[in-house]
Amino acid sequence: MTVNKGLFSSATDDWGTPQDLFDRLDNEFGFQLDVCASDENHKCSKYFTPADNGLAQDWSGICWMNPPYGRTIKEWMRKAYWASISGATVVCLVPARTDTAWWHDYAMFGEVRFLRGRVKFTTSGGGVQGSAPFPSALVIFRP
DSSP: OOOOGGGGSSSOOOOBOOHHHHHHHHHHHOOOEESSOOTTTOSSSSBOOTTTOGGGSOOOSEEEEOOOSSTTHHHHHHHHHHHHHTTOEEEEEEEOOTTSHHHHHTGGGSEEEEOSSOOEEEOTTSSEEEEOSSOEEEEEEOO
């Protein structure tokens, strides 16, 4: 059995959204903006890349967010929460790290949906990266 060691390390904090998961959520929410994407992995026609610095942009409408899962996740969750206070709906795909400060400071103020099983994230090229070594959740911040 071959194991993708990148899944079990902090070598990357970029976990591409599986298209089938996004499609199901897009059918429910009708996303208008991908706030944390790249030219290769964006899910909406309007999106912010690292060069755009989504944290420095205004978020409005119905937003999709699959942030980097590293140290900056707290900043992304803070931005998502405050964008909802300003009128946006933000659906966040995040690791279910219920023991972290960012979870208690922000995620608990949204609607939380724990995802069954492990998400099969994608690579930057769109291939399947494999199942995540952590549970995932959706956190939905509404206006």
